[in-house]
Amino acid sequence: MPSPVQEIKEDLFSEKGVRVFVKREDLNHPVISGNKWRKLKYNLEEAKRLGHKKILTFGGAYSNHIHAVAGAGKKYNFETIGVIRGEETLPLNDTLAYAKSCGMTLHYINRSDYRLKNDRAVKRGLQLAFGESYIIPEGGTNNLAIKGCTEIIKELTEAYDHYCLSIGTGGTISGVIDGLDGKASVIGVSALKGSFLTSEIESLLSEYSGKVYNNWQINNDYHFGGYAKVKPELLLFMSAFENRHNMLLDPIYTGKAMYGLYDLIHNDHFDPGQKILFIHTGGLQGRKGFGL
Ligand SMILES: *Cc1c(COP(=O)(O)O)cnc(C)c1O
Numbered sequence: 001m002p003s004p005v006q007e008i009k010e011d012l013f014s015e016k017g018v019r020v021f022v023k024r025e026d027l028n029h030p031v032i033s034g035n036k037w038r039k040l041k042y043n044l045e046e047a048k049r050l051g052h053k054k055i056l057t058f059g060g061a062y063s064n065h066i067h068a069v070a071g072a073g074k075k076y077n078f079e080t081i082g083v084i085r086g087e088e089t090l091p092l093n094d095t096l097a098y099a100k101s102c103g104m105t106l107h108y109i110n111r112s113d114y115r116l117k118n119d120r121a122v123k124r125g126l127q128l129a130f131g132e133s134y135i136i137p138e139g140g141t142n143n144l145a146i147k148g149c150t151e152i153i154k155e156l157t158e159a160y161d162h163y164c165l166s167i168g169t170g171g172t173i174s175g176v177i178d179g180l181d182g183k184a185s186v187i188g189v190s191a192l193k194g195s196f197l198t199s200e201i202e203s204l205l206s207e208y209s210g211k212v213y214n215n216w217q218i219n220n221d222y223h224f225g226g227y228a229k230v231k232p233e234l235l236l237f238m239s240a241f242e243n244r245h246n247m248l249l250d251p252i253y254t255g256k257a258m259y260g261l262y263d264l265i266h267n268d269h270f271d272p273g274q275k276i277l278f279i280h281t282g283g284l285q286g287r288k289g290f291g292l
Contacts (some may be wrong), residue, residue, distance in 0.1 A: 002155035003028040005277070008245050016265055017272030021160065022247065025152065026254075026282040031075050034282015035172040036068035038152060039145035040136075044076055046144055047134035056081040056126060056133035057140070058117050062095050062228065062252075062289045064282070065140045070099035080104040081130045085114040094288040105130070141171030146208045149175020152279060160184060162270060165279035166191055166257035167218065168227075170201040172281060177201075177216050178209055186216035187264070189257040193226040222260035228252050230290065234259055250283040251290050257281075 004024045013020055029037040047055055055078045059066035066082045073080035082104045084096070091097070096106060107130075109117075116122045123135055136142070149172045153163075163180065167173045167188035177186050190197055197218050205211065224231045230251045238255040242248055249255040261278055270276060 002157075005156070005158070008247075010244075010262075012262065012265060016268065016270070017274075018265055018270050019275045020261070020265075021275065021277050023152065023156070023277055023279045024247075026248070026280045026284055028282070031071045032068045033284070034064065034068075034280075035149060035152075036064050036140055036282065037072075038148040038175070039065075039140035039171060040068055040072050041148045042144035043134070043136055043140070043142070043148075044072060044078070047078065048076075050134065052078070052132065052134040054079040054081060054131055054133040055136060056083065056130055057136040058083045058085070058114070058138040060085050061089070061093055062286055063139075064095075064252075064286055065138070066099055066104075067095050067285050068140070069136065070102040070104040073104060074102040078134075081126075081133060082106050083114075083117065083126065084108050085111060095285060098285070139169040139171065141169040141174075141204070143208050145171045146175040146178065146204065149173075150179035152176060153179030156277075160277040161274040162187060162276045163279065164189065164257065164261050164276060166253035166281055167197060167201075168192065168253065170197050170204055172279075173216070174201055174204040174208060176279065177205060177213050178211070180213075180215070181211075182213055182215055184215065187261075188216065188218045189222050189260040190218055190220050191223060191227055191253050191256055193220075193223045195220050219260055219264075222256045222263070224256055235290075237262070247280070248284050248287065249280075250286045251292065252286050253283050254280055 005021050007021050025034050057069050069080055084106055088108045162185050164187045168191050173188040224234050237259050238249050
């Protein structure tokens with residue numbers, strides 16, 4: 001079932017002559033939800049096809065991806081191993097408590113070892129310790145994840161002038177860009193400080209399809225201090241938005257991207273008459289880490 005698309009109305013939007021729609025990927029799967037479901041879908045199929053019983057992956061202590069893999073493992077009968085950055089803190093936070101309740105084995109590694117997680121030898125060592133596993137990288141981004149994310153676009157029944165979404169590793173936006181195949185324009189609002197994402201996405205796209213697209217850009221103006229950092233103005237914006245539209249956002253990704261979209265509309269970034277699709281990438285489990 002395609003996730004629903006709904007229009008949101010604001011005086012700001014009618015003043016500027018634009019229409020804003022939200023693709024509710026936060027509603028796309030009962031257990032996993034959001035872009036992490038899109039990214040896992042074909043990876044789960046591939047793990048099964050290759051006969052793997054175990055999935056091993058990486059993430060921080062509040063990771064939506066860890067949460068998703070744990071939930072998927074339980075639902076689709078894989079053993080799961082989560083290699084977690086940093087030291088164990090007890091009691092477990094909600095994300096890790098959920099992962100554990102799904103049966104995930106949690107293995108903590110220090111931050112400097114964590115940086116080596118894509119190293120072949122390090123992966124081999126983990127395989128030896130935990131047994132042959134299907135390994136999914138941090139954040140879930142690989143070619144099969146990008147393939148899954150193209151379907152966010154392929155299941156739409158209408159076209160829009162602009163597509164706007166939050167980005168972390170760039171896997172989801174790569175799928176969106178490829179799914180659009182050069183049409184319209186895509187704006188990725190970065191949840192991180194730093195401007196390395198453009199080249200990262202270029203290389204993800206070239207590895208995925210070898211195509212070069214010029215209809216996308218990364219906006220670095222709405223990270224609010226960096227990954228998982230928040231500011232009062234962001235949290236106030238989110239709670240006002242949530243009350244008015246009866247739709248939740250998360251403070252790490254979708255809240256920042258939605259704030260960015262409103263600000264861009266306010267600053268006349270879009271032309272009157274244009275339709276914008278905001279892709280709600282989910283991540284609502286992450287609210288708990290902020291007491292929301
Ligand atoms: C992981 C995540 C993102 C970032 O996705 P990437 O594919 O890593 O760019 C955006 N929004 C939410 C809610 C996420 O959980």
